Amino acid sequence: MSDINLLLRKLPKIDRVMDDLPPDLIIDIPVSLVKRSIQELIASKRKAILAGELKSLPGNSADWQQLFIDAIHCKNSLNYKRVINGTGVVIHTNLGRSLLGRDSIDAIQRAGSCYTNLEFDLVSGKRGSRYSLVEDIICDLTGAESAIVVNNNAAAVLLALNTLSLNAESIVSRGQLVEIGGSFRIPDVMASSGALMVEVGATNRTHLFDYKNAITEKTALLLKVHTSNFRVIGFTSEVSVAELVSLGREESIPVMEDLGSGSLIDLSPWGLPKEPTVQEIVKDGADIVTFSGDKLLGGPQAGIIVGRKQYIDKIKRNPMNRALRIDKFTLAALETVLRNYYDQDKALANVPTLSMLTADAIAIKKKGQSILRRLGGAVNNKTFIQLQATVSRVGGGAMPEHGLDSWALVLQEDAGKTSFLENRFRALDIPLIGRIEDEKMQFDLRTIQEDDMSIIVDILKTLKSELAA
Ligand SMILES: *Cc1c(COP(=O)(O)O)cnc(C)c1O
Numbered sequence: 161m162s163d164i165n166l167l168l169r170k171l172p173k174i175d176r177v178m179d180d181l182p183p184d185l186i187i188d189i190p191v192s193l194v195k196r197s198i199q200e201l202i203a204s205k206r207k208a209i210l211a212g213e214l215k216s217l218p219g220n221s222a223d224w225q226q227l228f229i230d231a232i233h234c235k236n237s238l239n240y241k242r243v244i245n246g247t248g249v250v251i252h253t254n255l256g257r258s259l260l261g262r263d264s265i266d267a268i269q270r271a272g273s274c275y276t277n278l279e280f281d282l283v284s285g286k287r288g289s290r291y292s293l294v295e296d297i298i299c300d301l302t303g304a305e306s307a308i309v310v311n312n313n314a315a316a317v318l319l320a321l322n323t324l325s326l327n328a329e330s331i332v333s334r335g336q337l338v339e340i341g342g343s344f345r346i347p348d349v350m351a352s353s354g355a356l357m358v359e360v361g362a363t364n365r366t367h368l369f370d371y372k373n374a375i376t377e378k379t380a381l382l383l384k385v386h387t388s389n390f391r392v393i394g395f396t397s398e399v400s401v402a403e404l405v406s407l408g409r410e411e412s413i414p415v416m417e418d419l420g421s422g423s424l425i426d427l428s429p430w431g432l433p434k435e436p437t438v439q440e441i442v443k444d445g446a447d448i449v450t451f452s453g454d455k456l457l458g459g460p461q462a463g464i465i466v467g468r469k470q471y472i473d474k475i476k477r478n479p480m481n482r483a484l485r486i487d488k489f490t491l492a493a494l495e496t497v498l499r500n501y502y503d504q505d506k507a508l509a510n511v512p513t514l515s516m517l518t519a520d521a522i523a524i525k526k527k528g529q530s531i532l533r534r535l536g537g538a539v540n541n542k543t544f545i546q547l548q549a550t551v552s553r554v555g556g557g558a559m560p561e562h563g564l565d566s567w568a569l570v571l572q573e574d575a576g577k578t579s580f581l582e583n584r585f586r587a588l589d590i591p592l593i594g595r596i597e598d599e600k601m602q603f604d605l606r607t608i609q610e611d612d613m614s615i616i617v618d619i620l621k622t623l624k625s626e627l628a629a
Pocket residue numbers: 312313314315317340344385386387388389418419420421451452453454462463556557
């Protein structure tokens with residue numbers, strides 16, 4: 161018999177495995193899940209044997225049993241987990257973008273466990289609109305006439321273009337045909353929306369006359385896209401919103417800006433680059449402005465559309481709106497986040513994204529010193545971990561060139577062990593995600609939360625005692 165057949169015959173039988181499992185180790189785990197885990201493990205071994213990748217199998221039943229129990233527990237644990245963000249990227253799209261404050265968490269909990277006035281007008285007792293719950297607040301904060309919120313900013317752009325430019329021309333600068341990440345590319349989104357894209361200007365320079373010369377009787381929109389995730393430097397020129405608005409008024413064509421991050425606070429007094437705020441773009445006369453809820457605003461995933469009432473009303477009536485609508489948990493969180501912005505100091509204190517972006521390097525360093533104190537000294541006279549200056553990033557495609565002075569804990573292991581450590585930290589119950597710099601594993605303290613501190617201390621203490629052994 162071939163080696164492969166011999167190995168295949170040694171694979172355990174499912175019913176046998178089920179019978180032999182110690183009941184106390186799989187207590188409260190559904191039988192169907194237990195069975196599936198066993199089937200999957202055996203199937204993956206079979207596949208590896210057939211592919212010639214697996215040359216030996218566990219020799220005794222205790223080893224097999226441990227494999228099955230690990231597989232069952234793995235399948236029974238939540239796929240969607242808390243992680244510790246030690247990357248120093250504040251708005252980390254892959255790690256969930258913005259964190260929410262206590263007031264938002266309470267609001268989400270209420271929206272989930274109680275009936276609410278989601279679409280019920282408490283004054284008239286009639287059907288209400290979910291948007292009305294935040295519309296006035298958004299208008300107060302941005303100075304816009306009207307507003308609507310949808311699933312995310314990609315949806316906001318799609319919906320606005322579909323409403324205002326279906327089968328009609330939208331003029332956009334070649335310097336603004338951006339890709340945001342994933343599959344969001346302005347030309348593709350425009351095509352999906354049914355808008356006909358008319359590109360003008362050059363990659364580095366577009367002038368007002370480029371737009372003017374491209375206007376035809378089929379032009380429905382002048383579109384500006386904030387180039388949030390890259391910079392065009394050198395011999396460049398871009399047409400301002402105010403200039404586009406003056407052209408749009410002459411020709412009776414609305415002007416829309418996709419602002420991307422969409423901050424409500426100018427963060428330049430805290431050393432961050434000056435980005436246009438939503439209020440400024442509204443004041444400059446843009447008819448429609450779209451921005452994200454979970455980038456610089458620091459709220460839940462959402463897309464906010466503000467602008468002139470006549471256009472927002474049209475957007476509200478678009479049937480596509482129903483497919484892109486915001487859910488009740490998001491709405492609950494969004495309202496609480498927005499309310500903080502009535503008072504700038506309150507927003508900076510209560511919106512975690514803003515607190516992290518404006519945190520001062522000395523306070524960040526103190527977090528590191530506190531962890532080091534709790535860890536104790538060197539291992540076998542060798543420094544095991546060090547506090548070093550580093551640079552954090554804003555993330556979320558915002559302020560791409562800008563670094564924030566920060567501090568990191570840096571593991572002083574041999575470069576050869578770095579990727580082993582990285583994998584190991586990622587496999588923890590609460591995975592610790594860091595960054596590799598100069599072939600060393602580092603954890604930037606800017607994005608480490610108060611609740612994370614003692615977990616990190618425990619993780620590092622375990623590593624330290626292993627090194628000492
Ligand atoms: C991020 C971004 C988007 C997409 O926003 P989401 O909220 O992630 O859907 C669209 N346009 C610009 C300019 C952006 O920066």
